Amino acid sequence: MSFAFTHEQQPAINSLARLIRLVAFAGTGKRPMTISTYVQKGGTAKTTNCVNLAIYLGFMGLKVLIIDNDPQSDATEMLGYYPDLTPEELEDLGIPADRGVDGSLGNVLGIRGLFAPKSLDEIIKKPFGEYGPHLIPSEEQLEELEIGINASQNHDYRYATLISKGLKGEFPGVDLRSYDVIIFDNAPTASLMTRNSLVACDLIVCPIRMDKFSSRALARLGDRLRASHEEYGRTPAVAAIPTMFIKNRPRAMEHLAKLEDVFPGCVTESKLYMSEDYSKALELGLPILTWKGASDNSAGAMRSVYSEILDRLIALS
Numbered sequence: 249m250s251f252a253f254t255h256e257q258q259p260a261i262n263s264l265a266r267l268i269r270l271v272a273f274a275g276t277g278k279r280p281m282t283i284s285t286y287v288q289k290g291g292t293a294k295t296t297n298c299v300n301l302a303i304y305l306g307f308m309g310l311k312v313l314i315i316d317n318d319p320q321s322d323a324t325e326m327l328g329y330y331p332d333l334t335p336e337e338l339e340d341l342g343i344p345a346d347r348g349v350d351g352s353l354g355n356v357l358g359i360r361g362l363f364a365p366k367s368l369d370e371i372i373k374k375p376f377g378e379y380g381p382h383l384i385p386s387e388e389q390l391e392e393l394e395i396g397i398n399a400s401q402n403h404d405y406r407y408a409t410l411i412s413k414g415l416k417g418e419f420p421g422v423d424l425r426s427y428d429v430i431i432f433d434n435a436p437t438a439s440l441m442t443r444n445s446l447v448a449c450d451l452i453v454c455p456i457r458m459d460k461f462s463s464r465a466l467a468r469l470g471d472r473l474r475a476s477h478e479e480y481g482r483t484p485a486v487a488a489i490p491t492m493f494i495k496n497r498p499r500a501m502e503h504l505a506k507l508e509d510v511f512p513g514c515v516t517e518s519k520l521y522m523s524e525d526y527s528k529a530l531e532l533g534l535p536i537l538t539w540k541g542a543s544d545n546s547a548g549a550m551r552s553v554y555s556e557i558l559d560r561l562i563a564l565s
């Protein structure tokens with residue numbers, strides 16, 4: 249008797265194998281994972297990927313917490329909240345009060361003086377209900393966290409401490425024990441806030457555009473990872489996603505080859521393509537993966553990329 253599978257059977261076998269690994273990951277024995285979306289360059293689709301990856305992992309049955317670590321609050325807005333509106337303004341505009349923001353990471357982190365202490369329950373948002381991804385939102389005041397962290401002790405480890413203690417239920421007011429994956433969305437800067445999220449993470453997701461500026465962003469990321477290894481004795485894994493990719497462009501292929509040189513084994517095989525779907529979904533106020541008008545070129549490509557990222561998470565856990 250032979251155990252070889254036919255070519256036709258292989259995709260189903262691969263899916264089954266992934267499912268088994270996923271069940272193992274979501275099971276109690278596996279360690280929760282922390283991801284950071286990061287590239288020190290604006291507009292490369294970090295927020296788009298943070299939000300949609302969280303939704304994808306939610307579809308896969310994992311409990312996900314998004315932490316909006318960017319005072320621009322784009323992830324918070326992409327998920328339907330209004331960080332700039334006061335309760336009165338929300339009421340005047342006829343927007344439900346729970347679409348406002350009542351606090352951010354600054355309030356739960358225990359930074360005295362700058363932020364009123366709040367528990368996770370007081371600030372958390374559940375844009376898709378209890379069983380979809382949850383969100384620690386951001387608001388403009390989050391900018392001050394940079395000052396607060398700078399003035400505190402162990403300032404590179406504030407987030408790492410929050411997460412490691414929160415995952416054991418040992419951080420006052422912040423119980424993270426129900427989460428399988430925590431994803432930070434970062435600003436395109438090398439701030440202390442960003443550095444904290446990189447120190448705390450297992451995997452950095454870097455969406456990279458195939459243009460001439462990407463080389464500089466890549467060099468900076470390489471430096472950052474080397475520094476992280478020297479300073480903290482550990483280096484997070486990297487998943488680099490070619491994004492806004494335009495097929496059959498020789499230049500794009502050259503940049504892709506460079507990306508594979510700089511991060512061997514880290515570049516996802518699937519790519520995210522340039523598509524108008526992104527701006528259309530944004531206008532409708534929907535993340536791409538929840539928009540029924542999304543095409544193979546956008547949501548379809550995302551599913552392929554994120555299934556590779558899920559495999560990496562499973563391998564790392």
Ligand SMILES: Nc1ncnc2c1ncn2[C@@H]1O[C@H](COP(=O)(O)OP(=O)(O)OP(=O)(O)O)[C@@H](O)[C@H]1O
Pocket residue numbers: 289290291292293294295296297318322434435436491492493520521522523524526527530
């Ligand atoms: N594959 C794509 N094709 C076309 N447009 C895209 C694609 N991916 C993202 N976009 C659009 O690019 C813009 C920037 O995306 P996004 O806000 O996710 O970038 P970012 O890296 O988070 O930016 P920032 O550095 O300001 O935080 C958005 O308008 C988004 O809809």
Ligand SMILES: [Mg+2]
Pocket residue numbers: 294295296318322434435
């Ligand atoms: Mg962003």
